[in-house]
Amino acid sequence: ELVRSGERRWVFGDLPQRVETSVAGHTVDAYPALVDEGDTVGVQLFRDPERQWEAMWPGTVRLLRCNVGGSARMLDDLLDAPANLALLASPHGSKVSWINDAADTIFAQVLVEVGGPVWSEHDFENLARRVRKALPDAVAELGPRAVAILVTTADLDRDLAAPVTSALEPAYLDLRTQLDRLVYPGHLSAVGAARLADVARYLQGMRIRLDRLPGRVAQDRQWMERCRALEHDVDTWAERLPPSVELEEITWQLQELRVACFAQQLGTREKVSEKRIRAGLRRL
Numbered sequence: 001e002l003v004r005s006g007e008r009r010w011v012f013g014d015l016p017q018r019v020e021t022s023v024a025g026h027t028v029d030a031y032p033a034l035v036d037e038g039d040t041v042g043v044q045l046f047r048d049p050e051r052q053w054e055a056m057w058p059g060t061v062r063l064l065r066c067n068v069g070g071s072a073r074m075l076d077d078l079l080d081a082p083a084n085l086a087l088l089a090s091p092h093g094s095k096v097s098w099i100n101d102a103a104d105t106i107f108a109q110v111l112v113e114v115g116g117p118v119w120s121e122h123d124f125e126n127l128a129r130r131v132r133k134a135l136p137d138a139v140a141e142l143g144p145r146a147v148a149i150l151v152t153t154a155d156l157d158r159d160l161a162a163p164v165t166s167a168l169e170p171a172y173l174d175l176r177t178q179l180d181r182l183v184y185p186g187h188l189s190a191v192g193a194a195r196l197a198d199v200a201r202y203l204q205g206m207r208i209r210l211d212r213l214p215g216r217v218a219q220d221r222q223w224m225e226r227c228r229a230l231e232h233d234v235d236t237w238a239e240r241l242p243p244s245v246e247l248e249e250i251t252w253q254l255q256e257l258r259v260a261c262f263a264q265q266l267g268t269r270e271k272v273s274e275k276r277i278r279a280g281l282r283r284l
Contacts, residue, residue, distance in 0.1 A: 002032050005042035008066040010124040012043055017052075017119060021045065034059025034117070041066070060117040061107045063124070068132045071103040074139040075146075083147050086154035091185050101188045102146045107131070109193035110138050145196040146188055152203045153183045159210060167217055174224050175206055178258065195252075198269060202255045205263035212262075223261040230254065230274055237281060246284055253277050 002019065004012065021030045030045040031052035041063045046052045065071070076099065079087070084095070092098040111117070114130040160176050182199055184190075191199060213220055231254055241247055256272040 002043055003045065005037065006040045007042065008040055010063065010121045012121070014120045015043065034063060036062040056117045057108065057111070061104060061111060064107050064111065064128060064131050065103060067128050068135060071106065071135060071139060072099050074136065075099045075102050075143055078143045078147050082151050086151045089154045089157050090150060091183060093185065097185065098150065101186050102143065104189040105146065105193050106138050106142050108189065109142065110134050142193050142196060145200060149183070149196065149200050149203060152200065152207065153179065156203065156206055156210070168213060171213055171220050171224060174228065175210060178206060198252070201266055202259065205259040205266055208266070209262035220262070226274060227254070227258055227261060230257070230277060234281060237284070241284055244284070246280065250277060250280050253280070
């Protein structure tokens with residue numbers, strides 16, 4: 001009786017965090033959570049608290065977006081002529097898709113700041129009020145970062161599509177692979193607000209590498225081969241290991257290593273080296 005679908009308001013009363021239900025004649029614990037259905041939300045039952053929380057956060061974000069307006073207009077106002085032009089080449093495919101991705105990212109961050117998901121209609125109404133109050137400042141802070149990523153990506157995409165000599169082709173292909181790893185449909189909400197500045201820095205590092213490439217082809221190739229060999233090893237193990245915070249951190253360290261190699265002047269988030277990354281992989 002708890003399972004719902006197609007809702008846009010909190011109509012669930014007090015949602016229990018754990019219930020008992022019957023499966024194949026056995027009594028088992030089940031964990032209800034809001035689920036994101038795209039334009040609406042529902043309630044589903046999960047078999048453990050971990051999956052419950054994995055669903056509850058995006059489900060709450062979706063319900064907040066259904067009830068707290070204004071984000072789309074505020075984000076649209078940030079899109080100047082270069083940004084609107086960049087949207088034409090964006091992997092999002094449309095302005096609406098980009099705005100939705102940016103809004104999901106911002107609402108998720110605001111939800112963190114105001115205390116996280118709630119489990120009753122009364123608490124959700126209070127949560128929505130806090131989110132509505134915090135939203136303009138969040139858009140003002142995070143929106144320009146998302147726009148900068150959009151514009152820088154379009155510039156890189158255009159330059160990487162230009163014809164080059166055979167000596168430069170391997171580096172161009174490597175940069176294209178890196179760009180595709182960083183920017184894809186839904187990438188803003190996938191990485192989260194806390195990583196937007198890092199993604200912007202990685203793209204800036206790619207720009208620096210591209211601009212300097214003609215004058216240091218041999219050195220670039222050496223650094224590239226080191227990075228690609230390490231990325232291959234991490235990718236190989238990522239296919240065998242279960243997803244984890246530690247594994248995700250290693251994938252970010254790979255991006256930091258590229259900054260350390262190709263654009264040292266930008267600095268890294270933390271100390272990074274091939275040795276440190278391999279040690280982390282061995283621990284996993």
